[in-house]
Amino acid sequence: MQFTLVPRHLVCVAAVIATLMPPIAAAESEGTPSRVDVLAKYRQECATCHIAYPRDMLPAASWQRIVGNLQHHFGTDASLDADSVRQISAWLSETSAGEAAARAAPPEDRITRSRWFRQEHAEVPADTWKRPMIRSASNCAACHTRAEQGNFNEHFIRIPQ
Structure with missing residues (x-):
């Protein structure tokens, strides 16, 4: 029997891919857009006017309020169809167990008014x-x-x- 050593970084990449593939495949088989598709939609819709801000810049509650009121998006009507709103809202709410979940919502849900932004x-x-x-x-x-x-x-x- 012969063993081949695989560099550690390739093992990590393979583990990440294996972890992501089942949820993506399951979502696509049920007719639900994959996370990759929703991320692409988020970037397409939001980056038309500004960068597609990383979702960990705000807590989930702030994203919910922003996406739930797109017709009054900081002085602009950024309305989307209901299906896109639902998909993007769900994706933005999937904040990782990182800093965003612990952050308090900034005034008016503005990233630039958050405590961390002002400190940085x-x-x-x-x-x-x-x-x-x-x-x-x-x-x-x-x-x-x-x-x-x-x-x-x-x-x-x-x-x-």
């Missing part, structure tokens, strides 16, 4: 947000060059002049 951006002078290339604290992609991929690592920050 405390050193940014108020006039920086008003620069033409930034315009607003909610324009993450203006400074976080990999925000579209959900990467907010400080190594990838470039603050426009």
Whole structure:
């Protein structure tokens, strides 16, 4: 009998794939969109106007209020069909057992008013947000060059002049 050593990272990748495949296959067989499809729909709908914010930036209750009131989405009508609302709402509510679940809902469910956001951006002078290339604290992609991929690592920050 011959054994082949498999690098540890490949074993981890295989384990993740094996874990994800049964729920995706089961969802597709029942006619329910997979998580991958719902994520794509979320990105398609939300990233039309702003980045598709990572779901762990807000607690589930905040996402429920936001998605439940899309006709008044921060001054804009961002209405979607009922099926899309239901799917995206359920996906956003599946917050992992991470920091988002423990976070208090920020005022008006605004990410930029959350305690963690203000702490992370405390050193940014108020006039920086008003620069033409930034315009607003909610324009993450203006400074976080990999925000579209959900990467907010400080190594990838470039603050426009």
